[in-house]
Amino acid sequence: MELAIKNMVCNRCIKVVKQLLEEQHVEYAAVQLGKVWTKETLSPLQLQQCKQLLQREGFDLIEEQKLQLTEQVKNLLLDLIYQQSLEERTENISSYLSHKLHRDYTGISQLFSSVENITIEQFFILQKIERVKELLVYEELNLSEIAFKMGYSSVAHLSSQFKKITGFTPSQFRELKDHHRKPIDQL
Numbered sequence: 001m002e003l004a005i006k007n008m009v010c011n012r013c014i015k016v017v018k019q020l021l022e023e024q025h026v027e028y029a030a031v032q033l034g035k036v037w038t039k040e041t042l043s044p045l046q047l048q049q050c051k052q053l054l055q056r057e058g059f060d061l062i063e064e065q066k067l068q069l070t071e072q073v074k075n076l077l078l079d080l081i082y083q084q085s086l087e088e089r090t091e092n093i094s095s096y097l098s099h100k101l102h103r104d105y106t107g108i109s110q111l112f113s114s115v116e117n118i119t120i121e122q123f124f125i126l127q128k129i130e131r132v133k134e135l136l137v138y139e140e141l142n143l144s145e146i147a148f149k150m151g152y153s154s155v156a157h158l159s160s161q162f163k164k165i166t167g168f169t170p171s172q173f174r175e176l177k178d179h180h181r182k183p184i185d186q187l
Contacts, residue, residue: 003036004062005054006071009078013059020053033075069101070115073108076100077124081131086151093124129165132158136174143170 008017014031021028026046027039042050051061062068076097080086089096094105097120101108112120128150135146143155152158162170 001038001041003038003050004068004071005034005036006060006062006067007058008033008075010082016057017054017059020050020057024049024053026050033079034071066111066115069103069108070112072101073097073112073120074123077120077127081124081127081150085149086128087148089151093120125161126165129162132162132170133166133173136170139174146170 005017008014010033014033017036018028018031021031021036021038024046026042029037029039031037047061054061062071077093080089080093080096091099094109097108098105109120112123116123118126132146132150135141135149141149143158147155147158150158152161159170162168162173166173168176
């Protein structure tokens with residue numbers, strides 16, 4: 001049985017979902033961002049119990065098909081930003097999503113925009129800026145390294161986009177005491 005789960009955004013989320021499933025004695029074949037494959041079909045009671053436990057931890061079961069696709073798009077984009085290397089990407093986002101989801105990008109884009117009230121590109125940019133904020137706070141990389149790591153063509157491009165979205169330059173943001181970071185599931 002395949003379950004779609006909203007708000008799974010990192011490896012810790014996968015770990016938490018696995019623990020919840022084990023708590024309920026639900027055997028699973030695989031767990032990845034946004035998806036769980038159980039070895040057996042869950043009873044309505046098991047499904048309800050899982051749903052309640054997931055909600056307690058900030059997750060939610062997605063039962064509607066278009067919401068599942070939207071969540072898949074989000075998870076693929078988050079994976080790109082947090083797990084993969086943006087600096088070496090040659091494939092654009094539309095091709096990447098079409099390839100991964102085996103669907104026409106126009107349909108994916110229209111569906112995503114209708115559900116989220118934001119374009120895929122805007123969502124991707126917001127997520128990249130949140131990642132840049134994180135990297136700025138850690139102070140392990142300089143701005144040039146961050147721009148390169150996040151796939152920006154230049155520091156100027158990163159700075160311009162960052163200021164447009166946050167109202168601060170990256171340097172000003174780094175100096176702030178409260179860094180105004182948002183949890184990924186609230187973007």
